[in-house]
Amino acid sequence: MPKVLIxxxxxxxxxxxxxxxxxxxxxxxxxxxxxxxxxxxxxxSTQGMFxxxxxxxxxxxxxxxxxxxxxxEGLGVSIAAPDSSRALDWVCRLDHHAQSVDQRVKMAGWLExxxxxxxxxxxxxxTTADLDKLTDLYDLVIVAAGxxxxxxxxxxxxxxxxxxxxxxxxxxxxxxxxxxxxxxxEFSAVRFNIIPGVGELFVIPAYTLxxxxxxxxxxxxxxxxxxxxxxxxxxxxxLERMLGLxxxxxxxxxxxxxxxxxxxxxxxxxxxxxxxxxxxxxELPSGGAVLGMADVVVANDPxxxxxxxxxxxxxxxxxHSILDHGDGPFDREWMTSTFERYWDYAQHVTNWTxxxxxxxPEHVVKILGVAQGNETVARRFVNGFSxxxxxxxxxxxxxxxxxxxxxxx
Numbered sequence: 001m002p003k004v005l006i007x008x009x010x011x012x013x014x015x016x017x018x019x020x021x022x023x024x025x026x027x028x029x030x031x032x033x034x035x036x037x038x039x040x041x042x043x044x045s046t047q048g049m050f051x052x053x054x055x056x057x058x059x060x061x062x063x064x065x066x067x068x069x070x071x072x073e074g075l076g077v078s079i080a081a082p083d084s085s086r087a088l089d090w091v092c093r094l095d096h097h098a099q100s101v102d103q104r105v106k107m108a109g110w111l112e113x114x115x116x117x118x119x120x121x122x123x124x125x126x127t128t129a130d131l132d133k134l135t136d137l138y139d140l141v142i143v144a145a146g147x148x149x150x151x152x153x154x155x156x157x158x159x160x161x162x163x164x165x166x167x168x169x170x171x172x173x174x175x176x177x178x179x180x181x182x183x184x185x186e187f188s189a190v191r192f193n194i195i196p197g198v199g200e201l202f203v204i205p206a207y208t209l210x211x212x213x214x215x216x217x218x219x220x221x222x223x224x225x226x227x228x229x230x231x232x233x234x235x236x237x238x239l240e241r242m243l244g245l246x247x248x249x250x251x252x253x254x255x256x257x258x259x260x261x262x263x264x265x266x267x268x269x270x271x272x273x274x275x276x277x278x279x280x281x282x283e284l285p286s287g288g289a290v291l292g293m294a295d296v297v298v299a300n301d302p303x304x305x306x307x308x309x310x311x312x313x314x315x316x317x318x319x320h321s322i323l324d325h326g327d328g329p330f331d332r333e334w335m336t337s338t339f340e341r342y343w344d345y346a347q348h349v350t351n352w353t354x355x356x357x358x359x360x361p362e363h364v365v366k367i368l369g370v371a372q373g374n375e376t377v378a379r380r381f382v383n384g385f386s387x388x389x390x391x392x393x394x395x396x397x398x399x400x401x402x403x404x405x406x407x408x409x
Contacts (some may be wrong), residue, residue: 001014001025001026001405002025002026002139002322002327002330003025003026003028003137003139003140003334003385004017004020004025004026004027004028004138004139004140004141004142004322005028005029005030005137005138005140005141005142006027006028006029006030006133006141006142007029007030007126007131007141007142007143007144007150008030008031008143008144008145008146008296009030009031009032009033009038009110010099010103010107010144010145010294010295010311011038011047011103011106011107011229011294011312011315012144012293012294012295012306012310012311012312012314012315013142013144013145013293013294013305013315014029014107014110014111014114015057015060015062015110015312015315015316016142016144016293016315016318016319017029017055017114017119018060018110018113018114018117018119019060019061019315019316019319020319021114021117021118021119021230022060022117022389023323025208025322026130027114027119027120027122028109028119028120028121028122028138028356029113029114029119029121029122030121030123030124030126031120031122031123031124031300032123032124032125032126032145033123034111034123035107035108035111035313036107036108036140038103038104038107038108038111039104039105039108039209040266041104041266041270042102042266042267042268043102043103043104043172043174043208043266043267043268043269044104044269045103045172045269045307045308046100046172046202046204046206046217046302046307047100047101047102047103047106047206047214047307047308048072048098048100048190048204048206048305048306049094049099049100049308049309049312050094050096050098050305050309050385050386051094051096051097051102051194051386052096052309052313052386052387053068053308053309053312053386054066054096054098054099054315056312056315056316057312058158059346062110062113063106063266064106064110064113065099065101065207066099066111068097068207068211068212069100069101069187069206069207069212070099070204070205070212071097071098071187071188071204072089072094072097072098072099072100072188072189072190072204073093073094073097073187073188073189074092074093074094074184074187074188074189074190074382075091075092075094075189075190075192075336075382075385076089076090076091076092076181076183076184076190076192077089077192077194077368077371078090078191078193078194078250078252079194079252079368080195080196080249081192082195082339083252084221084248084251086252088356088368088369088372089183089252089372089373090372090378090408091181091183091184091189091191092371092375092378092379092381092382093187093379093382094380094382094383094386095383096386097163098190098385098386099207099321099326100204100205100206100207101206101207101249102174102206102207102208102209104209105207105208105209105402106210112395119372121334126134126145126150126258127149127150128144128149128150128152128153128284128285129285131143131153131278131284131290132285132286134272135284135286135288135289135290136288136371137256139329139330140291140322140330141183141288141290141291142290142291142292142293142318143149143282143290143291143292143293143296144292144293144294144296145296146294146295146296147329150282150296151278152340153283153284153292154279154280154281154282154292154296154297155279156276156277156278156279157279160277160347160350161275161276161278162354163238163274163275163276163352163354163357165274166222166273166274166301167222167274167275167301167357168199168219168220168221168222168224168271168272168301168303168357169199169219169220169221169226169227169228169229169270169320170217170218170219170220170269170270170271170272170302171217171218171220171229171238171242171268171270172215172216172217172218172268172269173215173216173238173239173242173262173267173268173269174206174208174213174214174215174216174262174263174264174267174268174271175213175214175215175216175239175257175260175261175262175263175267176210176211176213176260176261176262176263177259177260177261178203178206178214178216178255178256178257178259178260179256179257179258179259179276181256181270182256188205188343189205190203190205190305191203191253193250194360195249195250196359197221197224197359198220198221198224198225198226198249199218199219199220199221199224199226200218200219200303201216201217201219201245201246201249201250201253202215202216202217202219202305202306203215203216203217204217205339208263208264208267209263210263210264213263215298216242216246217302219301219302219303220244225245225247225248225249226245226249226344228235228241228245229270229271232270235262235265235266235267235268235282236262238239238268239260239262239268239272243257243260251367251376256395273299273301274299274349275299275300275301275353275354275357276299276320277297277298277299277343277350278292278296278297278298278299279297280292280297280335280336280338280339280340281332281335281336281339284405289320289328289331289335291335291338291339293314293315293318293339293342294310294311294314294315294337295307295310295311297339298314298342298343298346298349300349300350300353301353301354301357302323303353303356303357304349304352304353304356304385304388305385306353306385306388308351308387308409309349309385310346310349313345313346314341314342315345317338317341317342317345318342321334321337321338322339328366335375344379345389348388348389348391348392349388350388351392351396352388352391352392352395352396353388355396361398362398363397363398363401363402364395364401366401366405367381367395367401367405368381370405374383374408374409375391376408377405377408380394381395
């Protein structure tokens with residue numbers, strides 16, 4: 001049975017390790033932190049996951065928090081007018097619920113589960129020099145750590161990477177005490193608030209170390225008023241600043257935030273990164289080759305909430321490529337074809353995400369406006385977050401959009 005080394009303890013790396021163990025593969029996973037260190041660390045992401053990705057976890061018995069985590073049963077869109085009122089506002093139920101489980105909870109739990117299932121877990125930060133020495137000991141080495149030195153092994157693919165700098169300044173706070181949206185107090189929904197020329201605020205129901213909560217997530221256009229985190233404020237000042245921005249730009253969300261408090265002292269996050277697609281094969285100084293996966297090779301801005309969804313789908317596709325390959329050599333040709341199999345899907349997510357980073361074209365504004373009074377259009381839009389490849393058929397192109405809207409008028 002082939003020996004596989006996976007570097008990185010995120011959604012994709014851990015999921016692949018756990019699912020390979022189902023087939024008795026000899027799997028070693030290297031993590032920079034122990035489960036307890038992960039639980040005690042800062043929040044890492046927003047990680048909203050929709051039906052298709054959640055179903056992958058269910059099929060492998062990895063949905064350990066499904067009974068505890070709040071069900072996200074809908075998705076709503078609001079667009080701010082110049083006077084900070086709402087020019088547009090609607091919500092639509094999803095066909096199947098979504099969920100968001102704090103990665104500190106999930107990754108710590110999955111690390112422990114991997115050891116229980118017979119996988120080897122090595123707690124050690126990995127450098128390029130380390131990896132260079134390890135490749136001879138394994139039949140396949142996969143890099144699933146989307147940050148740090150190892151990412152530099154994978155060259156940017158300029159044909160698939162239109163951006164050379166971050167497109168949003170990101171800020172996140174996990175909070176308790178946010179009141180329900182008065183328009184739909186009977187169910188929880190992701191709320192997507194668009195502030196034209198300024199950025200976006202997402203409000204995401206989630207599950208964290210202390211139970212169910214809400215994630216406040218600002219995406220700010222660089223240089224604008226939401227790009228205000230370079231001074232790295234402490235947690236309480238961070239929340240105060242975020243609430244001030246909500247009061248100024250999305251007062252309808254601020255109105256329900258009167259009793260909010262951080263879920264824990266490490267419940268804030270800020271930063272930004274450049275959306276990029278990289279070549280899938282990393283070349284080591286010794287001449288060895290390693291395969292990149294998920295955020296290592298396709299890193300999208302989180303404006304469409306697809307990071308964890310992409311990671312889950314990438315891990316599932318890589319799993320089947322490994323199983324189908326049997327005892328064949330995991331050479332560069334196999335690595336490239338395995339990634340391209342994933343890219344056949346991921347390209348649609350990337351194209352859609354990159355489009356939403358730009359000012360919305362006229363046909364997209366029309367779609368969102370029609371959705372306010374047409375449940376068929378709204379339902380197709382919100383369920384597209386589970387499988388964004390559908391957007392190419394109607395959302396991404398003005399002529400296709402017009403043709404679709406004419407059929408549902």
